[in-house]
Amino acid sequence: MSISLKNISKSYNKVNAVQNITFNVKQGELFGLIGPDGAGKTTLFRILTTLLIPSEGTASVAGFNVVNDYKSIRNNVGYMPGKFSLYQDLTVEENLDFFATIFGTTIEENYDLIKDIYIQIEPFKNRRAGKLSGGMKQKLALCCALIHKPKVLFLDEPTTGVDPVSRKEFWEMLKRLQQKGITILVSTPYMDEAELCDRIALIQDGKILEIDTPKAIVKHYPKPIYNVRANDMYQLLKSLNDYSHNHSVYPFGEFVHYTDSRSDFKPKELEQYLESKNLLDIIINKTAPTIEDTFMELAK
Amino acid sequence: MSNNKVIEVEGLTKMFGDFIAVNAITFNVEKGEIFGFLGANGAGKTTAMKMLIGISNPTSGAANVAGFDVFTNAEDIKKNIGYMSQKFALYDDLTVKENITFFGGIYGLSRKKIKEKSTILIEELGLQNVSNQLVGSLPLGWKQKIAFSVALLHNPKIVFLDEPTGGVDPITRRQFWEMIYKAANQGTTIFVTTHYMDEAEYCDRVSIMVNGKIEALNTPKKLKEQFKAKSMNDVFLKLARG
Structure with missing residues (x-):
């Protein structure tokens, strides 16, 4: 196992940030921690990168215990925190050189690993890190986290606040790193990114809701889901929320995802109800659940 | 200007030295409309928004927001709009009630009005138990819902929301949109x-x-037709890299 957590808990004063977390990440796996702000993702990252000592439980990374062997872990992992943490007043090249030197290596020695990413920011190598755009900062931070050829890479919300195109490019980079044998633990609040991981843990309020492959997780969704659409989204949402048989009502893009509390639900009845609320152009179709549907059902 | 257009922008441009951050944008927004302003990081959204809310002077072009000219009446714009962003919305070291009182005061509401609005807001959001807690101790999703309500305190004609739901959990994100x-x-x-x-x-x-x-x-529907895309995500991916 590349990463292993057993009954890990961490509390600050009386607040339990994470509770009784157990999971394993295999060598070379791309594992996602999926959950919103405040779920406890960052606390887990800090424990695994030896920056926090757990209140209870044991954990190991690359075969080393997070408490006793913290120095070995630091030499073997790369960590990209959620907040940009490079030196703003050093240039792109100086930052990279600095991190290489600290780990007793050189940019040349491991250039192979970062080449694909670094060439995208190389035209700006003499620019100070503080003056880079969001997307370029993110790429530089990734290069700095990789420059000592870590066995395990920790990425805490690398795509938060990043536009869809840059997010897509970032995940393509992760896939290439995975092919080079690096184990990756990545967190994200974007549920659509969950599908790109080998396995995911859904996490909320410091607890794991479910761990499995993305495909298996959506299979566990307990009810049929319907796409509902009408001419007026606001009235549609209101009417569905007022409908006494609803189990869940969530807007999903141009549709509302609707589930019914009855096992013998008839879409025709719902259609008639919506018509009685003066809605027009009503469409009700069965649809497949997504990770986000599953997350909301579990978090309810 | 026609009564139904609350934002009118024509050829609005902002340059920083030789760099054209916003290049002659033209559009209108109608009263009561939900207008999505999308673009990749660095495309110029924030710069454009700063001009519209009256905190950055355009280089050229024209814009009228809530009935006021961005060049000559920027102060009046600020009084007639609400604003919240992902990065800043409320003071973490003030309580929920103190934040409401503070922002109400800034927008010139009377004490009586502030008290009235404060009670309604706290009740509507179900915050009775946390109204005297520091905002910093609340989950992000709650903060953002409170911030939106606070941005509406003075009944502005327009509310500008800069990535209001980034990092917010999926359920709260949807509740936020129901508020919108x-x-x-x-x-x-x-x-x-x-x-x-x-x-x-x-x-x-x-x-x-x-x-x-x-x-x-x-409209999202027409954009999907125009770009022969299944979703807005596909539209965005087709366009945003130029």
Whole structure:
């Protein structure tokens, strides 16, 4: 196992940030921690990168215990925190050189690993890190986290606040790193990114809701889901929320995802109800659940 | 200007030295409309928004927001709009009630009015148990819902929302959008940026900025037809890299 957590808990004063977390990440796996702000993702990252000592439980990374062997872990992992943490007043090249030197290596020695990413920011190598755009900062931070050829890479919300195109490019980079044998633990609040991981843990309020492959997780969704659409989204949402048989009502893009509390639900009845609320152009179709549907059902 | 247009922008441009951050953008937003303002990081959204809310002077072009000219009446614009962003919305070291009182005061509401609004807001959001807690101790999703309500305290004509739901959990994110629908239904115009493409579908119309220019502007349905795309995410991916 590349990463292993057993009954890990961490509390600050009386607040339990994470509770009784157990999971394993295999060598070379791309594992996602999926959950919103405040779920406890960052606390887990800090424990695994030896920056926090757990209140209870044991954990190991690359075969080393997070408490006793913290120095070995630091030499073997790369960590990209959620907040940009490079030196703003050093240039792109100086930052990279600095991190290489600290780990007793050189940019040349491991250039192979970062080449694909670094060439995208190389035209700006003499620019100070503080003056880079969001997307370029993110790429530089990734290069700095990789420059000592870590066995395990920790990425805490690398795509938060990043536009869809840059997010897509970032995940393509992760896939290439995975092919080079690096184990990756990545967190994200974007549920659509969950599908790109080998396995995911859904996490909320410091607890794991479910761990499995993305495909298996959506299979566990307990009810049929319907796409509902009408001419007026606001009235549609209101009417569905007022409908006494609803189990869940969530807007999903141009549709509302609707589930019914009855096992013998008839879409025709719902259609008639919506018509009685003066809605027009009503469409009700069965649809497949997504990770986000599953997350909301579990978090309810 | 016609009564129904609350934002009118023509050829609005902002240059920093030789760099054209916003390149002659032109569009209108109607009263009560939910207008999605999309674009990749660095496309010029924030710069454009800063001009519209009266805190950055345009280099050239014209813009009228809530009935006031951005060049000559920037102060009046500020009084007639609400604003919240992902990065800053409320003071973490003030309580919920103190934040409401503070922002109410800034917008010139009377003490009586502030008290009235404060009670309604706290009740509507179900915050009775936390109204005396520091905002910093609340989950992000709650903060953002409170911030939106606070941005509406002075009944502005338009609310500008800069990535209001970034990092917010999926359930709260949807509750937030139900609040947006409600406000729009009551006639408030919503001008919103987001990186969640499902949220782009919730907008009445969407504009997409690429390298300082508005490259597309239409209803989500028409944009999908125009770019032969299944979703707004596909539209965005086709456009945003220029």
